[in-house]
Amino acid sequence: MHDEEPAVGILPPAAKLGLVPSRHSLDNLSWPLGQPERLLGKQLKDLDRRDHLLLHPRTTSYYRPSFGTRAQVSVMVLEPRIVHERHIEKLRRFHWRFHKVLTAVEDDLIAHIPNGVFFPFGSTWVENCDDLDVTKTKMTSLIASAKRSQPGHLIRHEIVDWAKANAMDLIALGGGYQPFAQKQEGLAPYRFSVVIENSNEPNYFTEKLVDTILCGAVPIYLGCPNIDRFFDTSGMIICKNADDIRQAVKNASEQLYQSKLPALRAIYDKATYWGDLEGRAARVLLSDHR
Structure with a gap:
């Protein structure tokens, strides 16, 4: 990845931003397109407005005062309603807190918010x-x-x-x-x-x-x-x-x-x-x- 290109970091599902999210290490994020050299050894506060932080849903995300970063923060809701119903309902109210909401829930979520993006789960556990x-x-x-x-x-x-x-x-x-x-x-x-x-x-x-x-x-x-x-x-x-x-x-x-x-x-x-x-x-x- 070119060092000046926008970067996308993903917070792992089990990880938490903590009480002071700005200090969260960028080295602990997942970087599917590569971690730029400019962000090696840095913290969340070092992301800038061209960059992206992608989160899995947590109730604290709807209420925390800040995500501790200038980056654009998005969320992905991947599980079905039986698992993530509370997040689907919350995001109909708090979608504005996020740049984009990635989800495959069309009728109950995407149809009700302006920043929803159709995004099926899929994924794989098989390597190589x-x-x-x-x-x-x-x-x-x-x-x-x-x-x-x-x-x-x-x-x-x-x-x-x-x-x-x-x-x-x-x-x-x-x-x-x-x-x-x-x-x-x-x-x-x-x-x-x-x-x-x-x-x-x-x-x-x-x-x-x-x-x-x-x-x-x-x-x-x-x-x-x-x-x-x-x-x-x-x-x-x-x-x-x-x-x-x-x-x-x-x-x-x-x-x-x-x-x-x-x-x-x-x-x-x-x-x-x-x-x-x-x-x-x-x-x-x-x-x-x-």
Whole structure:
């Protein structure tokens, strides 16, 4: 990045600005397009008006007297209403505190504020996906944590229990079952993977789907009802309920996988695009400078 170009720093989700935000180290931000030399070792107060600071939603952001910077401060609301409802409601009142509000919530948020920007979640947890060994040796996986607080959590465990009871060719992985060191271990060797979003809301899809595509597994997908807005679904198996998932698991075969493979490969680049969460966000913020 050229040293005189506008910079975009992102505060990590778990980080806090603290009582004196101006002293927050810029070296602790994420810099998807690179941290300029002029900002190395500096603090939030050293950003200037051409620069951008992007935050994840926190209740304190709506009330704090200052963000401690001259930079343009934006916020991104990525989770569905079931998780971020309070932030969606707050931003309808306090949107003016931010340069831009990045979100995929169209009817309940973007339609009500002047600075909303359509921005789906996507993201990825798979690193170096271009170098993965995606040789298929197993049929179907399902990755699940031990959580049971949201609708998608419950359906995942329901499918695992059914698969075990009926001797289906499905391997349950993740924190709730067989832990793995890297997520690709639960996707790359498999022809199919059951992908269930935590919540089925328009425009909401996550790394669960993106990572499956990047690892060359056909998604057996229950989630975003308008996912065809973002991907050609020919390389996927779209499900509307748990019964559809059960039927898809029963039907999984080498022949079906091979028939889906060309369409699956065709959406790899799109998955790479949606997986680049922070890069996409930075480019949105810099679009005003072009």
